[in-house]
Amino acid sequence: MSLAIDLATIWAFIIAFAVFVYVVMDGFDLGLGILFPLFPAKADRDVIMISVAPVWDGNETWLVLGGGGVMAAFPLAYSVLLPALYTPMIAMLIALVFRGVAFEFRWRTQRERNPWDLAFAGGSWLAALAQGIALGAILQGVHVEARHYAGGWWDWLTPFSILTGVSLLIGYALLGATWLVMKTEGSLRDRAYRLSWLLLIAMLGAIVAVSIATPFLHLQYTHRWFTWPNIIFTAPVPIAVAAVTALLLRALTNKYDYQPFFLSLALFALSYAGLGISMYPFIVPQSITIWQAAAPPNSQIFLLFGVSVLIPLILGYTAWAYWVFRGKVRPESGYH
């Protein structure tokens, strides 16, 4: 039994890691789509697309791993959460279809006003909102009876889930803006700096709002964050957020190219750690723990072998692909 407990915890961290990698990697490329309407010039849009075209597919694969990993390691959670999040999940999938095909299709159309630019922007907005809403819906908990979701298909819609939806939209846009700072030059980068400022302020507002609202959802969250001795472990999170924010402000003021993006990632990591602190050890808050949802050890161990060998390998060749396409994207390079 003790082995099973350890396995479930290991798997919770693996899933959390995969979802986090997804959030930061697809986060910035969704962010580019969110910012698309602010860059109407075709030349700018071409540069934005080129900056991410070689890697978007790999970024999105982490979403498949997150989903597949949950089904493999915590099948009960997978089977309860997806029907509970039915509407935002379907919306996200459809949004990802639109923005995904836009990467290829936008170069193929012969129309004056490119309809696939609209698909890319609209798909990115909708996907980000849907993911944020799904996150909020998970945090506020879902109605479970026996081994099934027992609520309706609109239960997820609350002011809190809308708040988390908008927050994630802002966060992704910040990642996108700081990515542009890193990957572009000239007037495009200047605008990206200004946007990063605005989005950083908005993101801080969102973090504060979600942090205030979360403890009101369930007593467990309040208890987790504010009681002694937990507070020794939880207090550093907001302090670190403040420190990273200060560094980020400095980097934007001094117009550093690389720091803003990586500091924004740090801000995401801290917010994400905060979510983990709130949720653990539940995978469906207030209903199902990671141990209740865990697949039998035979399944979890079998996949653990693969994960421990393959994830480092994947990170290695993914890093190589990023390295091949490193540096600034030049505007004149776009099309042949």
Add this chain to the structure above:
Amino acid sequence: MFEGWDAVALARAQFAFTMSFHIVFPAFSIGLASYLAVLEARWLLTGREVFLNLFNYWLKIFAVAFGMGVVSGIVMAYQFGTNWSAFADKTGPVIGPLMAYEVLTAFFLEAGFLGVMLFGLKLVGPRLHFLATLMVAIGTLISAFWILSSNSWMQTPTGYAVNADGQFIPTDWLEVIFNPSFPYRLVHMVLAAYLTMALVVGAVGAFHLLRDPHIAGPRVMFSMAMWMAALVAPIQILAGDQHGLNTLEHQPVKIMGMEGHYQSHPDGAPLILFGLPDQRQGRVKYALEIPKMGSLILKHSPNAPMPGLDTVPRENWPPVPITFWSFRIMVGMGFLMFGLGLFSLWCRWRGTLFDSRLLHVFAVLMGPAGFIAVLAGWITTETGRQPFTVYNLLRTAESASPLAAPAIGSSLLAFVIVYFVVYAAGVTYLLRLMSQPPHAGEAGPPHEVPTRTAGITPAIEGVTQ
């Protein structure tokens, strides 16, 4: 909307719809990725520019098709949870790890190297670039391995136990992965993907040969494609026959559905060529049949007894009118491919491979045949498994999510609208790319990243000029 509809039927329609639109892209890109690797290898070995031109030509098409496969594949990865949550809960411990292994060993490999394959030739040089192409091609094959293993487990489950919660628990992973129908299904599907690719490449080559029989690119691709069709189509027919015998052993009821055998035949079953299966009356109307031939094919003995669906409880019948016809469509396509291969050998022997207009018109018409056969084949095997998701163990009706019809109907409607828009555009762009002949100095994908430092590497310059 959709009040009073059957939620399970809507969920099945949604799975069938999204799956059918998805499968055509992997079927094409598994074959095309290997073809691209072969083209690049031949370019590197011979230095002939025509191979690089063909590589770049098909790379653009591959990029569009692969992108569509990726986005429609993400939809599939979540369908199990959204619409089939009871199935996901019960089979997750078995199927989940297989799918996760697919992501880890195949998707990441493809996605990680795809960027370099599409845009990186000038950045990394030809050798590393060829490695990237090879990785993508291998990735598509590994992906087929896992996905067909998990599908085959649903058809012929082995290596499991059932726990107190009704979940399938793996007891022996080797038995799970290499379940009895898996090797046959894997071979059959990979050959189908290669044939599908060859027929598309052949049709595009033939289309351009009809316009101008003298340009190099179409001649090379047409010749390669016709070799493929001539060699693989007969192998595929043999593999399909073996797969059928395996199905007879492990899923005899599916064979009854495919053959229209409502009645038992104690003294040898006929081969029903055509007819109208009537599920309610339990017989095939207007049947055109060859006596004893069914037993001869399936049991290699004309008088071998063949039990029919009358030995099976009605609630376990597959929908015969569907499997009967989809099976015949698949087989018909297979024999047409075989015919095309033979015809091309004849023309090649006569020296008219690039001049026979009849052959070229035939090849153009056969362009979509691979897709039709793949879809018909999948409809046969998946519908033939009904009314179960895990054969004889978990009923389809007990696999669905606890959601009401309006939710599933609305999402189905949304998928139909979105897919028709996106696929209409995608197919238009693909056909537009294919309608241009490959030419000298063919460029790669349009947003190719520029050279950063010294420009094109001398090695490439040496061979391309």
